[in-house]
Amino acid sequence: MILLPIDLAFIAAEAINRADDYDAFRYFVELDERTDAELDALVEKIAAPIIAAIDCKQCANCCRSLDVYLTESDAERLAAGSFIPLERLLNDTVDRDRADENGEWGVFRHKPCQFLKGKLCSVYEHRPESCRMYPVFTPDFRWTIEEILGGVGLCPIIYHTIEQLQQELGW
Ligand code: SF4
Ligand code: SF4
Known part of the structure; x- marks a missing residue:
């Protein structure tokens, strides 16, 4: 298993610099044609290997920040x-x-x-x-995405999951 890098300064800056992008993406997801169950399944499929590839013991940012x-x-x-x-x-x-x-x-x-x-x-x-x-993506990813995006600048699992979801949905 190749571990994903944890760069907390980078994702914090991304959350600020791309705030408008993430906001627009939220509406894009809300209007996506998939059913809620299909969208949840897609997000879980994307998130599972990312969770496995990030070592929370090298991060602990949620324990410090939330x-x-x-x-x-x-x-x-x-x-x-x-x-x-x-x-x-x-x-x-x-x-x-x-x-x-x-x-x-x-x-x-x-x-x-x-x-x-x-x-x-x-x-x-x-x-x-x-x-x-933590972090919780489902159920109801579509209707909890605003709260999830609130963690994009502090949790590498959320950051990478949203990144890959954007690619998967053609954003
Ligand atoms: S936030 Fe929870 S997991 Fe983190 S140190 Fe405190 S009790 Fe432990
Ligand atoms: S912020 Fe995310 S990646 Fe970091 S320890 Fe918490 S759950 Fe793991």
Whole structure:
């Protein structure tokens, strides 16, 4: 397996320089004639080898840059697995009020994530579901593309997947 290079400065600049291009591409995708299921299948087919070819342990940009939302069961699992008393975890690391404003149960207080050590997750086996799932392309790629494109400048997996999708759709 040949790993794809991770150049965070390059993709951050691309997201700024090509903002209009990505915006127009969003409308192009929304008007594409494929069904939602066909488009989702195409995106998954493109994304799978890219996910395999990018070493997240050399990146960790999402852990540094994004709000990490978690559920009550995420917090319980994390506390139990990392031997942190649940009350202390909630007091020290989880902001319930800020999460509530966004209709979520909890969000980590700190950015970068307090569990990031270097470029590695120190609670990997017990990390929240949202960490396990990122980046999410499907279902409903067509109707979530605006949010996905918001990550094009920070996540190499998203950047390369959108690049290849643009080529595949003849953009
Ligand atoms: S819990 Fe781990 S995977 Fe999730 S944001 Fe923090 S360091 Fe990253
Ligand atoms: S999911 Fe994206 S931003 Fe997060 S570590 Fe992997 S390549 Fe980097």
